[in-house]
Structure formats: structure tokens, C-alpha cells
Amino acid sequence: MRGIRYVIAALACITCLLISPPEAFACSCVDWRQIGDAEAHKAFIDDWARAEVAVIGTVVAASDLETVVHVSRTFKGRVQKQRRIFPRPVQRDVQRQEGSIAMGMDCRPSLKVRSEYLILLFRSNRGVLDAERCTVWTGSELKQRLGWIPKERK
Secondary structure, eight states: OHHHHHHHHHHHHHHHHHHSOTTHHHHOOOOGGGSOHHHHHHHHHHHHHHOSEEEEEEEEEEOSSOEEEEEEEEEESOOOSEEEESOOOOOOOOEEETTEEEOOOOOOOOOOTTOEEEEEEEEOTTSOEEEEEEEEEOHHHHHHHHHHSOOOOO
């Protein structure tokens, strides 16, 4: 009887592992509040160096299709005053498996309307400027990163 319980438990674990989406790890984002300031600072400086544009903006519209930000301050690069970020990803990750469909996860952050964010924008392979999952900050994290922005050398 005890052996059957172990077999059932093992099968349940294997089933859970098989049905969990493989993209989950790629979508995870580091919670910098759990990491030391030195590591967060280094990651920010690395992202800053790669970013084409850095702005502060207020979210004016947010839906599952896109987020629209009104840019109030530009630190790096040039961008129009209304910027569409985090458009819904194209669903190319559809995989058919024995009568079921597995879709890729949508890992865009959920930004709040009327909230202000520091946003780093990068040029995608398609030539579009867009933010990345871990390059949007608000509140105390925004204030902290403002202090980390490298001073321009003349």
C-alpha cells in the first residue's frame, strides 16, 4: 500500500513538471530588493550603457495590448512625448501537443495608470525602441536609480 502512494506521488510530480511552461524561467525577473545595492547598481549601469533612450514618464493608458507613457523628462537619446511601450508580443510560440496547445508566457510588467516610471529603452531586432522586463522603476527604486545615472563627461 505504501509503495502505491509513492508511485502516485512520483507520477503527480512528473506530470506537474511536464505541463509547466518551459518559458517560465526566461520570464522571471530579479527582485532587486532581495539583492544587495552593489549588484543592483552594477546591473543598472550595464543596462544604462546598452540603452539607447532613458526617460521618466507617466503611464496614461495601460491594457493587455500596450502601455502608453507620456514622457516628462529625457536623460539619454531622443523620443517623442507619447511613447508606446510593452506592446503585446507576437504569438509565435504556439506549440501543438497531442490535442492541446501550449502558448508562450507574456512577461510584460503591469504598469499602473497615472504612475511615474524611469524607463530604459533599447532597439529591438525589428528596429523598434522598447523597454525590457527589468528596466522600469517607480517609487523608491526610481529615486535610487536617478542617483546612479552617470554624469555626462565633457
